Amino acid sequence: MPPVSVAAAAETGAVEARERHRKLARRQEQLRTTLWRLGVLVAFAGAWEGATRGGLINPFWVSGPSLIVADLWKAFTSGSVFLHIGVTLYEAFLGFVTGAVAGILSGFALARWDRLSRVLDPYVTALNSLPRVALAPLFILWFGIGVTSKVILAFSLVVFILLVNTYAGAKNVDQDLIIISRLLGANRRQLTVKVILPSSIPWIFAGLRLGLAYALIGAVVGEVIVAQAGLGFLISHSAGVFNTTGVFSALIILMVIAMLLNELMKATERKLLRWRPQIPGI
Amino acid sequence: MLSTPPAAFSRKIVVESLSHAFDIDGRSVPVLTDVSLEVAQGEFLAIVGPSGCGKSTLLNIVSGLFPPTTGRVTVDGVPVEGINPRIGYMFARDALLPWRTSLANVAFGPELAGEPADRREARARDLLRLTGLAGFEGSYPSQLSQGMRQRVSLARTLARNPDILLMDEPFGALDAQTKLVLEEEFLRIWERDRKTVIFVTHDLFEAIAMADRVAVFSARPGRIKSLVALDLPRPRSVTAGRFGPRFQDLYDRLWDDLRYEVVAAG
Structure with a gap:
């Protein structure tokens, strides 16, 4: 194989690796966002539950x-x-x-x-x-x-x-x-x-x-x-x-x-x- | 410095003492005064002139988009009254239908004429190949570069097989390199079947590299200041011819005329 093609192949390989890396990073970011969203929900529901059970607010109203x-x-x-x-x-x-x-x-x-x-x-x-x-x-x-x-x-x-x-x-x-x-x-x-x-x-x-x-x-x-x-x-x-x-x-x-x-x-x-x-x- | 087209050609487009004024806020603003012009069958005429000199208005009138205030235009001896789809018109902006693929955009004209789907698609495919877009038939305009969109636009203009091409700075919105490539390709396509062309441009290089004659328009209200026949040999190359002595002579002469008008237009 002539050296040019080897360089080209290496180049293509590098591009693919970069692309893979980007995709992985994006997926990780999405996962983080989802976890944070769940966190917000849990915190809100937890505070609500805690406030009503702890007698802070009357569950009759809320x-x-x-x-x-x-x-x-x-x-x-x-x-x-x-x-x-x-x-x-x-x-x-x-x-x-x-x-x-x-x-x-x-x-x-x-x-x-x-x-x-x-x-x-x-x-x-x-x-x-x-x-x-x-x-x-x-x-x-x-x-x-x-x-x-x-x-x-x-x-x-x-x-x-x-x-x-x-x-x-x-x-x-x-x-x-x-x-x-x-x-x-x-x-x-x-x-x-x-x-x-x-x-x-x-x-x-x-x-x-x-x-x-x-x-x-x-x-x-x-x-x-x-x-x-x-x-x-x-x-x-x-x-x-x-x-x-x-x-x-x-x-x-x-x-x-x-x-x-x-x-x-x-x-x-x-x-x-x-x-x-x-x-x-x- | 008026030159007439070669007698061997028939007169394809005749513009006779045409004047036009636009109504702007109740004021009549003249944009063209007393323009007379003949374009021969198969001739490539370039029009240069300062911004706002009525070049585009002239093309709009020849295309039949609206009638002139006075004067008249005939095509093949018949007065222009309304739009004639046998006249192809291409703008600087691609004006492609964004929801249509390249193929469907090119096939649009034949589709409007009621041509059957398989025929118009086959033709659109051929034209996209001709304009160097094989493989992009299914792409939407938003997925194409500006140069590619202008290629689609050119293919669309050719799809109704017009005998006349009106081109209003068709490559004016492109970057310098893409522009050269498209000019070269357009010239190659034009030299195959030699349709009659009126080509409006700001670019004197472009005009000289491509046209048989160049009309220099004055500042607004536009009139023809000079009409120069170019005796450069064909087939030409947009890039190769650019540095020859003959090219330089023509350029200097036309620029002398044009510069005065550009300065006058401010």
């Missing part, structure tokens, strides 16, 4: 980690909680899907027809500025204490988020892309489908992620006000009978659901937006 874990265990083993989870997810999901579809379509419509957006602009702004949660009592009056009023509330929250984001996305398309596509022969419909739509996808996804969280808020707030089932109902019912443990259990379930949904959304986004430059930490 419950305690061991009480909550026991309550959760009971709720899941008896299966009583699944109805409530199911109802809340069902309401949030229906509100999310209908709100997202309506929001995306109207966002594109407003972006496409300038006159429409000029006329409707103040109304959209006004409705969007109104804290929609304040509409909950009205929705309950109109649509009853069942599932429908919660779906409508979730819808009303989601629809504007998606409308505003889709509109912004469709309006912020890089003008160079529009011009070059026209020069390559794109007609109006092709511009919408092949340039404006894909270019708005990141904006729409940002809206969907936010919308999903808000759909859950809508469902739970509706349930807290008045309902027959759902995690919000569980919270307000438990609080009504001074069962703080029950409140915390429902809150923790909500938290886990929200985080799982967000992760699901992020995974979908990563898959669909492969073309975007990788940004570390997202």
Whole structure:
């Protein structure tokens, strides 16, 4: 083997070794972070548990980690909680899907027809500025204490988020892309489908992620006000009978659901937006 | 110092007493005044001039993006009215669709024209090979260097098989070395089928190394100050021709004209 190749091979070997080393270092850093995170959780739960057991705080008001874990265990083993989870997810999901579809379509419509957006602009702004949660009592009056009023509330929250984001996305398309596509022969419909739509996808996804969280808020707030089932109902019912443990259990379930949904959304986004430059930490 | 294109060629692009003004805050700002120009079939015309002299505006009008305030442009004897996809247009910024791979970006024009997928992809593959990007068909623009993105952009411009190429400082945003390489390759590609080219640039070296004629534009509002035929032999090399005495003569002469306008433009 000529000496040049030997040098090249040695070089390649060195590069590979460096790369391996970097990967190892990264993995170690990740592990350290995970351990620290667990540490924070343990410290917090420990302090909470200690404070309630040591008589520093009355567990009647703040419950305690061991009480909550026991309550959760009971709720899941008896299966009583699944109805409530199911109802809340069902309401949030229906509100999310209908709100997202309506929001995306109207966002594109407003972006496409300038006159429409000029006329409707103040109304959209006004409705969007109104804290929609304040509409909950009205929705309950109109649509009853069942599932429908919660779906409508979730819808009303989601629809504007998606409308505003889709509109912004469709309006912020890089003008160079529009011009070059026209020069390559794109007609109006092709511009919408092949340039404006894909270019708005990141904006729409940002809206969907936010919308999903808000759909859950809508469902739970509706349930807290008045309902027959759902995690919000569980919270307000438990609080009504001074069962703080029950409140915390429902809150923790909500938290886990929200985080799982967000992760699901992020995974979908990563898959669909492969073309975007990788940004570390997202 | 006006020179006419060789009579043997047909007149491909004719620009007749064209003037253009933009409306800026209700004021009419003239950018081009009384520009008349003929570009022969297969000719490579370079336009140089100070910033803001209306070079890009001229290309935009020839491409049919918008009509001139007065005057007219004909291509093959037909007045330009609206966009004609047979005219390829390339910018300094690559303007690639970021969600499309190199292959899909190059195939975009044929796709808009309704060409079947297998045909347009085969062509896009050929063009990527021609522009030196074999192996990068599946890469997204964000994964490519600027020089590579400009290669994709060139391939995309060629994909609709235009007879005219309008190039607005196509290599202006590249680093000096990459620019030389791309100029060389573009010249090689151009010399194969000799499409009609209008090439706008700031770079006098680039203009002389590549073009058949160079038009020097005045400071805004732009008009043609001089039009110089380059009698450098072809095929040329962008780098090798650069230090010959003939090149130097042309450079000095054009720079004399251009310098005055650059100073005037401030």
